[in-house]
Amino acid sequence: MFLRILVLFFLNNYVILASDPDPVQDFCIPNMQATTIANQCKNSSTATVEDFVFSGIKSSGKFGPTGLAATSVNSNIFAGLNTLGMSFVRADFEVGGVNVPHFHPRATEIAFVLEGKVYSGFIDTNNKIFAKVIKKGEVMVFPKGMVHFQMNVGDTPATILGSFDSQNPGLMRIPTAIFGSGIKDQLLEKAFGFNSKELSRLKKRFAPH
Numbered sequence: 001m002f003l004r005i006l007v008l009f010f011l012n013n014y015v016i017l018a019s020d021p022d023p024v025q026d027f028c029i030p031n032m033q034a035t036t037i038a039n040q041c042k043n044s045s046t047a048t049v050e051d052f053v054f055s056g057i058k059s060s061g062k063f064g065p066t067g068l069a070a071t072s073v074n075s076n077i078f079a080g081l082n083t084l085g086m087s088f089v090r091a092d093f094e095v096g097g098v099n100v101p102h103f104h105p106r107a108t109e110i111a112f113v114l115e116g117k118v119y120s121g122f123i124d125t126n127n128k129i130f131a132k133v134i135k136k137g138e139v140m141v142f143p144k145g146m147v148h149f150q151m152n153v154g155d156t157p158a159t160i161l162g163s164f165d166s167q168n169p170g171l172m173r174i175p176t177a178i179f180g181s182g183i184k185d186q187l188l189e190k191a192f193g194f195n196s197k198e199l200s201r202l203k204k205r206f207a208p209h
Protein backbone atom coordinates (compact mmCIF):
# COMPACT_ATOMS: atom_id res chain seq x y z
CA MET A 1 0.00 0.00 0.00
CA PHE A 2 2.72 2.44 1.06
CA LEU A 3 4.77 1.49 -1.99
CA ARG A 4 1.79 2.10 -4.23
CA ILE A 5 1.32 5.59 -2.78
CA LEU A 6 5.03 6.27 -3.24
CA VAL A 7 4.95 5.11 -6.85
CA LEU A 8 1.88 7.25 -7.58
CA PHE A 9 3.54 10.24 -5.92
CA PHE A 10 6.62 9.98 -8.14
CA LEU A 11 4.53 9.25 -11.19
CA ASN A 12 2.47 12.42 -10.69
CA ASN A 13 5.55 14.51 -10.03
CA TYR A 14 7.21 13.10 -13.07
CA VAL A 15 4.27 14.17 -15.21
CA ILE A 16 4.22 17.65 -13.65
CA LEU A 17 7.94 18.43 -13.56
CA ALA A 18 9.41 16.90 -16.69
CA SER A 19 9.74 18.89 -19.89
CA ASP A 20 7.26 17.44 -22.29
CA PRO A 21 8.46 13.98 -23.34
CA ASP A 22 7.65 12.27 -26.59
CA PRO A 23 4.42 10.31 -26.41
CA VAL A 24 4.70 6.54 -26.24
CA GLN A 25 1.19 5.93 -27.54
CA ASP A 26 -1.06 7.59 -30.11
CA PHE A 27 -2.71 9.72 -27.43
CA CYS A 28 -3.45 9.51 -23.74
CA ILE A 29 -6.78 10.72 -22.42
CA PRO A 30 -6.08 10.72 -18.68
CA ASN A 31 -7.70 7.94 -16.70
CA MET A 32 -8.99 9.57 -13.51
CA GLN A 33 -9.13 6.17 -11.80
CA ALA A 34 -5.47 5.38 -12.54
CA THR A 35 -3.82 3.18 -9.96
CA THR A 36 -0.67 2.08 -11.81
CA ILE A 37 1.59 3.40 -14.54
CA ALA A 38 -0.04 0.92 -16.91
CA ASN A 39 -3.47 2.55 -16.75
CA GLN A 40 -2.56 6.27 -16.70
CA CYS A 41 -4.44 6.61 -20.00
CA LYS A 42 -8.02 5.57 -20.70
CA ASN A 43 -8.22 2.49 -22.87
CA SER A 44 -7.98 4.04 -26.34
CA SER A 45 -10.94 1.99 -27.55
CA THR A 46 -13.16 4.10 -25.26
CA ALA A 47 -11.94 7.45 -26.69
CA THR A 48 -14.32 9.42 -28.93
CA VAL A 49 -13.89 12.42 -31.22
CA GLU A 50 -15.24 14.59 -28.41
CA ASP A 51 -12.05 13.88 -26.45
CA PHE A 52 -10.15 15.80 -29.15
CA VAL A 53 -12.43 18.81 -29.56
CA PHE A 54 -12.53 21.86 -27.27
CA SER A 55 -15.29 24.44 -27.70
CA GLY A 56 -14.43 26.86 -24.91
CA ILE A 57 -12.80 29.64 -26.97
CA LYS A 58 -15.50 30.39 -29.54
CA SER A 59 -15.88 33.74 -27.83
CA SER A 60 -13.72 35.84 -25.56
CA GLY A 61 -13.41 35.13 -21.85
CA LYS A 62 -14.09 37.60 -19.06
CA PHE A 63 -12.10 40.86 -19.18
CA GLY A 64 -9.82 41.63 -16.26
CA PRO A 65 -8.81 45.05 -14.88
CA THR A 66 -6.09 45.59 -17.52
CA GLY A 67 -8.53 45.07 -20.42
CA LEU A 68 -7.42 41.53 -21.24
CA ALA A 69 -9.48 38.35 -21.49
CA ALA A 70 -7.21 35.34 -21.89
CA THR A 71 -8.33 31.73 -21.99
CA SER A 72 -5.59 29.11 -21.77
CA VAL A 73 -6.32 25.87 -23.53
CA ASN A 74 -3.85 23.61 -21.78
CA SER A 75 -4.04 19.96 -20.75
CA ASN A 76 -5.70 20.91 -17.45
CA ILE A 77 -8.82 22.12 -19.22
CA PHE A 78 -8.51 20.16 -22.48
CA ALA A 79 -7.52 16.62 -21.52
CA GLY A 80 -7.07 15.61 -25.17
CA LEU A 81 -3.75 17.54 -25.16
CA ASN A 82 -2.28 15.22 -22.54
CA THR A 83 1.17 13.87 -23.64
CA LEU A 84 1.04 15.80 -26.94
CA GLY A 85 3.51 18.53 -25.96
CA MET A 86 1.50 21.53 -27.09
CA SER A 87 -1.27 23.89 -26.04
CA PHE A 88 -3.09 27.05 -27.06
CA VAL A 89 -4.44 30.39 -25.85
CA ARG A 90 -7.01 32.94 -26.98
CA ALA A 91 -6.42 36.50 -25.80
CA ASP A 92 -8.80 39.40 -26.43
CA PHE A 93 -7.85 43.00 -25.75
CA GLU A 94 -10.05 46.01 -25.20
CA VAL A 95 -8.77 49.23 -26.80
CA GLY A 96 -5.67 50.02 -24.74
CA GLY A 97 -5.86 46.59 -23.06
CA VAL A 98 -2.63 45.18 -21.65
CA ASN A 99 -1.24 41.69 -21.15
CA VAL A 100 1.12 42.45 -18.27
CA PRO A 101 4.78 41.35 -18.39
CA HIS A 102 4.78 37.60 -17.76
CA PHE A 103 6.57 34.44 -18.79
CA HIS A 104 5.91 30.77 -19.40
CA PRO A 105 8.60 28.68 -17.67
CA ARG A 106 8.02 25.58 -19.80
CA ALA A 107 7.27 26.78 -23.32
CA THR A 108 8.05 28.97 -26.29
CA GLU A 109 4.94 30.79 -27.52
CA ILE A 110 4.05 31.83 -31.03
CA ALA A 111 1.26 34.41 -31.24
CA PHE A 112 -0.85 35.24 -34.29
CA VAL A 113 -2.77 38.52 -34.51
CA LEU A 114 -6.27 37.61 -35.64
CA GLU A 115 -7.57 41.17 -35.30
CA GLY A 116 -6.05 44.50 -34.39
CA LYS A 117 -2.70 46.18 -33.77
CA VAL A 118 -0.73 45.01 -30.81
CA TYR A 119 2.52 46.36 -29.36
CA SER A 120 4.29 43.09 -28.52
CA GLY A 121 7.67 42.28 -27.17
CA PHE A 122 10.01 40.36 -24.95
CA ILE A 123 13.20 40.95 -22.96
CA ASP A 124 16.22 38.65 -23.22
CA THR A 125 18.65 37.75 -20.43
CA ASN A 126 20.79 40.80 -21.32
CA ASN A 127 17.71 42.97 -20.67
CA LYS A 128 17.58 43.82 -24.35
CA ILE A 129 14.06 44.60 -25.53
CA PHE A 130 12.63 43.25 -28.79
CA ALA A 131 9.31 45.00 -29.33
CA LYS A 132 7.16 46.45 -32.11
CA VAL A 133 3.58 46.86 -33.19
CA ILE A 134 2.38 43.72 -34.97
CA LYS A 135 -0.79 43.74 -37.03
CA LYS A 136 -3.53 41.43 -38.19
CA GLY A 137 -2.00 38.41 -39.93
CA GLU A 138 1.45 38.70 -38.35
CA VAL A 139 3.00 36.33 -35.85
CA MET A 140 5.60 36.89 -33.17
CA VAL A 141 7.53 34.29 -31.23
CA PHE A 142 8.35 34.63 -27.53
CA PRO A 143 11.27 32.35 -26.66
CA LYS A 144 10.84 29.95 -23.74
CA GLY A 145 11.09 31.57 -20.32
CA MET A 146 11.53 35.17 -21.61
CA VAL A 147 9.46 37.94 -20.06
CA HIS A 148 6.98 39.24 -22.64
CA PHE A 149 4.02 41.64 -22.86
CA GLN A 150 1.38 43.02 -25.22
CA MET A 151 -0.82 46.10 -25.49
CA ASN A 152 -3.62 46.89 -27.92
CA VAL A 153 -2.49 50.17 -29.53
CA GLY A 154 -5.20 50.21 -32.21
CA ASP A 155 -8.58 51.90 -31.94
CA THR A 156 -10.56 48.66 -32.19
CA PRO A 157 -10.53 45.51 -30.03
CA ALA A 158 -7.75 43.03 -30.76
CA THR A 159 -7.57 39.25 -30.65
CA ILE A 160 -4.49 37.04 -30.51
CA LEU A 161 -4.24 33.27 -30.82
CA GLY A 162 -1.14 31.69 -29.39
CA SER A 163 0.32 28.24 -29.27
CA PHE A 164 2.92 26.68 -26.98
CA ASP A 165 5.32 23.76 -27.21
CA SER A 166 4.16 22.36 -23.87
CA GLN A 167 0.85 20.87 -22.82
CA ASN A 168 1.18 22.95 -19.63
CA PRO A 169 3.39 26.04 -20.26
CA GLY A 170 2.84 27.63 -16.85
CA LEU A 171 2.22 31.35 -16.40
CA MET A 172 3.96 33.77 -14.06
CA ARG A 173 2.72 37.36 -14.16
CA ILE A 174 5.53 39.58 -12.91
CA PRO A 175 3.40 42.14 -10.97
CA THR A 176 1.39 39.46 -9.16
CA ALA A 177 4.40 37.25 -8.52
CA ILE A 178 6.32 40.13 -6.94
CA PHE A 179 3.60 42.12 -5.15
CA GLY A 180 0.86 39.54 -4.64
CA SER A 181 2.79 36.61 -3.20
CA GLY A 182 3.66 37.75 0.31
CA ILE A 183 7.38 38.59 0.00
CA LYS A 184 8.51 40.53 3.08
CA ASP A 185 7.93 44.32 2.83
CA GLN A 186 11.47 45.31 3.82
CA LEU A 187 12.85 43.19 1.01
CA LEU A 188 10.57 44.72 -1.63
CA GLU A 189 11.13 48.26 -0.37
CA LYS A 190 14.88 47.82 -0.69
CA ALA A 191 14.70 45.92 -3.99
CA PHE A 192 12.56 48.56 -5.70
CA GLY A 193 13.44 51.69 -3.73
CA PHE A 194 9.83 52.12 -2.54
CA ASN A 195 8.69 53.63 0.73
CA SER A 196 6.12 51.67 2.71
CA LYS A 197 3.20 53.76 1.38
CA GLU A 198 4.14 53.15 -2.25
CA LEU A 199 4.59 49.47 -1.53
CA SER A 200 1.28 49.04 0.25
CA ARG A 201 -0.51 50.61 -2.75
CA LEU A 202 1.06 48.01 -5.04
CA LYS A 203 0.42 45.17 -2.61
CA LYS A 204 -3.24 46.14 -2.42
CA ARG A 205 -3.49 46.27 -6.21
CA PHE A 206 -1.96 42.83 -6.73
CA ALA A 207 -3.31 41.06 -3.67
CA PRO A 208 -4.73 37.67 -4.61
CA HIS A 209 -8.53 37.68 -4.83
Ligand SMILES: *[C@@H]1O[C@H](CO)[C@@H](O)[C@H](O)[C@H]1NC(C)=O
Pocket: 043, 044, 045
Ligand atom coordinates in the same frame (compact mmCIF):
# COMPACT_ATOMS: atom_id res chain seq x y z
C1 LIG B 1 -9.02 -2.08 -24.23
O1 LIG B 1 -10.36 -2.44 -24.50
C2 LIG B 1 -10.46 -3.47 -25.47
C3 LIG B 1 -11.94 -3.65 -25.81
O2 LIG B 1 -12.73 -3.75 -24.63
C4 LIG B 1 -9.82 -4.73 -24.91
O3 LIG B 1 -9.88 -5.77 -25.86
C5 LIG B 1 -8.36 -4.44 -24.59
O4 LIG B 1 -7.75 -5.56 -23.97
C6 LIG B 1 -8.24 -3.25 -23.67
N1 LIG B 1 -6.84 -2.87 -23.53
C7 LIG B 1 -6.25 -2.74 -22.35
C8 LIG B 1 -4.80 -2.35 -22.39
O5 LIG B 1 -6.82 -2.89 -21.28
